[in-house]
Amino acid sequence: MTLPDSARVEPEQAVPTTVDELAPLYRQMLAIRRMEEAAAKAYSQGKIGGFLHLIIGQEAVCVGSIAALKPDDYVVATYREHGHAYAKGIAARPIMAELYGKKTGLVKGLGGSMHLFDKPTNFLGGHGIVGGHVPLAAGAAFASKYRNDGRVTVCYFGDGAATIGGFAEGLSLSALWKLPIVLICENNQYSMGTPLYRSLAVEDVSLRALAHGMARDRFDGDDVIRVKRRIAEAVDRARVTGEPTLVEIVTYRFRGHSMSDPGLYRTKEEVEEWRRRDPLNRARLRLLEVGMAEAAIEALEADVKAEIEDSVKFAEDSAPADAYTPYVMKGAQ
Amino acid sequence: MAVISYREALNQAMREEMERDANVFVMGEEVGHYNGAYKVTQGLLQRFSERRVVDTPIAEMGFAGVGVGAAMVGLRPIIEFMTWNFSLVAIDQIVNSAAKMFQMSGGQFNIPIVFRGPSGPAVQVGSQHSQALESWYAHVPGLSVVLPSTAYDAKGLLKTAIRDDNPVVFMEGETLYGMTGEVPEAEYLIPFGVGDIKRPGKDVTLVAWSRMVHVCLEAARELAKQGIDAEIVDPRTLRPLDTAIICDSVKKTGRCVIVEVGWPQAGFGAEIAYQVQRQCLDALDAPVERVCSDDVPMPYAKNLEDEVQPQVKDVIAAVRRALYLD
Numbered sequence: 001m002t003l004p005d006s007a008r009v010e011p012e013q014a015v016p017t018t019v020d021e022l023a024p025l026y027r028q029m030l031a032i033r034r035m036e037e038a039a040a041k042a043y044s045q046g047k048i049g050g051f052l053h054l055i056i057g058q059e060a061v062c063v064g065s066i067a068a069l070k071p072d073d074y075v076v077a078t079y080r081e082h083g084h085a086y087a088k089g090i091a092a093r094p095i096m097a098e099l100y101g102k103k104t105g106l107v108k109g110l111g112g113s114m115h116l117f118d119k120p121t122n123f124l125g126g127h128g129i130v131g132g133h134v135p136l137a138a139g140a141a142f143a144s145k146y147r148n149d150g151r152v153t154v155c156y157f158g159d160g161a162a163t164i165g166g167f168a169e170g171l172s173l174s175a176l177w178k179l180p181i182v183l184i185c186e187n188n189q190y191s192m193g194t195p196l197y198r199s200l201a202v203e204d205v206s207l208r209a210l211a212h213g214m215a216r217d218r219f220d221g222d223d224v225i226r227v228k229r230r231i232a233e234a235v236d237r238a239r240v241t242g243e244p245t246l247v248e249i250v251t252y253r254f255r256g257h258s259m260s261d262p263g264l265y266r267t268k269e270e271v272e273e274w275r276r277r278d279p280l281n282r283a284r285l286r287l288l289e290v291g292m293a294e295a296a297i298e299a300l301e302a303d304v305k306a307e308i309e310d311s312v313k314f315a316e317d318s319a320p321a322d323a324y325t326p327y328v329m330k331g332a333q
Numbered sequence: 334m335a336v337i338s339y340r341e342a343l344n345q346a347m348r349e350e351m352e353r354d355a356n357v358f359v360m361g362e363e364v365g366h367y368n369g370a371y372k373v374t375q376g377l378l379q380r381f382s383e384r385r386v387v388d389t390p391i392a393e394m395g396f397a398g399v400g401v402g403a404a405m406v407g408l409r410p411i412i413e414f415m416t417w418n419f420s421l422v423a424i425d426q427i428v429n430s431a432a433k434m435f436q437m438s439g440g441q442f443n444i445p446i447v448f449r450g451p452s453g454p455a456v457q458v459g460s461q462h463s464q465a466l467e468s469w470y471a472h473v474p475g476l477s478v479v480l481p482s483t484a485y486d487a488k489g490l491l492k493t494a495i496r497d498d499n500p501v502v503f504m505e506g507e508t509l510y511g512m513t514g515e516v517p518e519a520e521y522l523i524p525f526g527v528g529d530i531k532r533p534g535k536d537v538t539l540v541a542w543s544r545m546v547h548v549c550l551e552a553a554r555e556l557a558k559q560g561i562d563a564e565i566v567d568p569r570t571l572r573p574l575d576t577a578i579i580c581d582s583v584k585k586t587g588r589c590v591i592v593e594v595g596w597p598q599a600g601f602g603a604e605i606a607y608q609v610q611r612q613c614l615d616a617l618d619a620p621v622e623r624v625c626s627d628d629v630p631m632p633y634a635k636n637l638e639d640e641v642q643p644q645v646k647d648v649i650a651a652v653r654r655a656l657y658l659d
Contacts, residue, residue: 074406107439117438124405125438129429135395136430139402146358146384146408166425169395176390 015225019292025067025224026283027300029059032083033280034308035092039082039099039113042312043259048099052113053080057254060279061186062087064227065154065249068235072122074144074153076137079114079128080253084156089121092311102318109321122151130191131161134170134183141179145242152238153181154231160191162205171246175212180238182231185248186221192257193265209246221251222277225286252277334517340510342484343373343449346491347411349520351381354409357495358385360396361413361450370415371451371510397423397448401430404446404500411495414450417504418462424469431500432475447494451507452480453544453594454631457638463631465595467542470502471571471604477501477525478572482546484514486569489523496522506543526573530582534564537652538582540605541592542567545643549592552648561652571601579605580613587618588655592648597625622651 036054043052055062058080066075066087077084085095090106098105099113106116107126115126124140127133137155144151161167162185174181185205189196196203209216215237219230227249234245252274256263263271287297337345351357358381363370365378365388378386389396393414400410414420420427427448435443454463471478479494479501481487487505494501506512531546532553539549546567553563566582568575583589589609591602606621627641653659 076402105439107437107441110439111437115437117441119438119441122406124402124442125434127430129425132394132398132425132429135398135426136402136405138395139399139404140406141402142399143403143406143408146403165394165422166398169392170398172390173392173395173399 014286015223015229017225017286017290019287019290022225022283022287022290023292023300025063025228026280026287027304028063028087029224029280029283030301030304031092031307032059032063032086034304035082035086035096035311038308038312039096040255040259042100047316048113049101050112051079052099052259053257054255054259055080055083055253057274057278058186058188058221058251059083060224060227060283061184061221061249061251062156064224065184065231067228068232069152069154073151074122074124074137074140076124076133076140076153076155077126078130078133078157079126080158081116081126082113085116085118085123085126088118088123090116090118090123092307093314096311096315097318100315100318101321102315103320103322104314104318105321131157131164131166133157134161134167135173137181137183138170138174138179141174141181142177144180145177150239151180152235154184154235155181156184156186158191159185159187159189159196159205160199161185162208163191163199171208171214172212174244175214178242179244180242181244182234182238183244183246184231185246187248187250188253190257190265193261195265204248206246206248215243215245216247217245218248219250221249222279222282224279224283334515336513337484337516338510339484339487339506339512339514340371340373342488342516343491343505344375344377346488346495347374347377348380350492350495351377351385356407357409357411358387359411359413360387360389360400362389362391362415364388364413369413373505373510374413393419393423394426397426398430400446401426401434401444404444405434405442409445409495411447411449414448416462416507417450417452417466418464420448420450420466427470427476427500427502428473432473435475435499443498444500445498447491447501447503449491449494449503449505451510452504453507454638454642455507457633457635459633460630465593467504467571468595468599468601471601475500476572477570479503479525479570480506480543481569482506482509482531482543482567484512484516486523486529488516489521490525490569493522493525497525504543508544523569525570526575528566528568528575528578530564530578531567532563532565534562534586536562536586537564537588537590537655538579538586539563539565539590539592539648539652540568540579541565542569542571543594545592545594548643548645549648552645552652555645555649556652561656563652574605574608576608576612580609583609583613584616587616589617590622590624590648590651590655592624592643594626594642597623597628600625619655619657622655624648624651
């Protein structure tokens, strides 16, 4: 099986790291995967409704990039954002309870899977209209520039957003106004069921930066440390010079677009090929290489299992969403 | 009291609120160096610098979204659309981002933003630049929709809009900018959801907002010559809507004519007619009448444009129907 041209950006090369650096990132990735698996199970049992978009296979992107941020930096994400929310510091319990539509959910059962928000960690959503959130992220970065608060905004979007106006306008304004933002295209090869070659004339999304005189980067997303290092360069650029970067990270979702998608537009061989590059397996092997004992890894994994099981129990045991209180029209008067 | 133009009243409101709160900024096409396509932002760049008076490229969806994002983290943007016609390429940001964010985030992120600019048909600018979109926005929970008809209302309502912690759709009358009126020198604010009687009367209630208030005032002068005393109720904000002031008037007059420059089908007047029959059916002595533009895109030629839009004679005819005079 030959991977598409865009699949392997650079030769495989281990990025230097340590157990202290990698272990917490592996833990986060694993927690996200277990959380997504638990959500998929609950969905198939009818306990979670609506749309459910899983990030399984792409975990290194959100975990590695958010690891390059300071706690008060802003993150703006799409509707495939459970992992980003967790990586930003939101606990599994309120995330899971939100998917269940419970009172204890992160946004009280008012948002659901696609609309996670958290003010304390500066997690600015959770947006369901493809590309529409790119200008919002530029707005958060605009506010940082306006106030000179030193914060950086990171905005995630898929390759599917590269074709819509919101992305084009957000990119152009970020460049024009030199906003402290890192725009991360999580290129998972498919906008829903449409492969790149059927949606983009030029499959390298990062090239769009050139038209705006903007810095760009493009690399594989299967090594969480590489993601962290490369995004750190872009974050540093934003924080020090106030200039934006467009970064494309090539990745793959192992599951369908959402729970209702069996992924019939891809071959089994293609999915298997990508599974061989699973960022979690890779990080686990690397942990052993850099000196973490198998027993210690297993202890970490047991801890993650308990954490996610606890979050499911918490969600199941929580009360339904409160009687409806409209969060609209609370004006100044 | 000073007599100033509707344009100047809006300018004063922005200037005063920008002096009052450093988080308030203006963003839009030609708002700064050009001093505003309709000169509403005249002089603001000079006073507040490029940091707070931000010229944008032509990218309504982009800069409307930038406004919403900035509002999420505590700034208070005033986003100017050169006209509300152009808001249609940004409607996703107004409806899906601004209006929904507060609820969608479980009450964590309110959006203190004002989207403002001229609305309603102007004169001979053709289909794409001549429409009244207030019914679209008034449909959306999470927005306030404001349409001042006088300089006094324009200033007081815009100041309230800028201080509001949630998104406001502020639609200025494109043909009202030069109209003058008395505006107090002392600060005042006009709350949303409080209508105003623009002319007291006892025989028929005319409900109108923005430029149609002035068409109704002229019609009322003609009607007075026919011995008909019309009361004109200007709700000023369509969302929230002051149904009480409308129904109180109808209870007095027994007749209701709603005049709007928008299209008839699913126009805002239909909502008012529903509220009136629901809340004061027993007071009605005649079916509620509506006067709207014709159900067509705006033509260019002046005679056709006049034919399509509500005119004084159309209001008079509707009033006479409501009074069973014709």
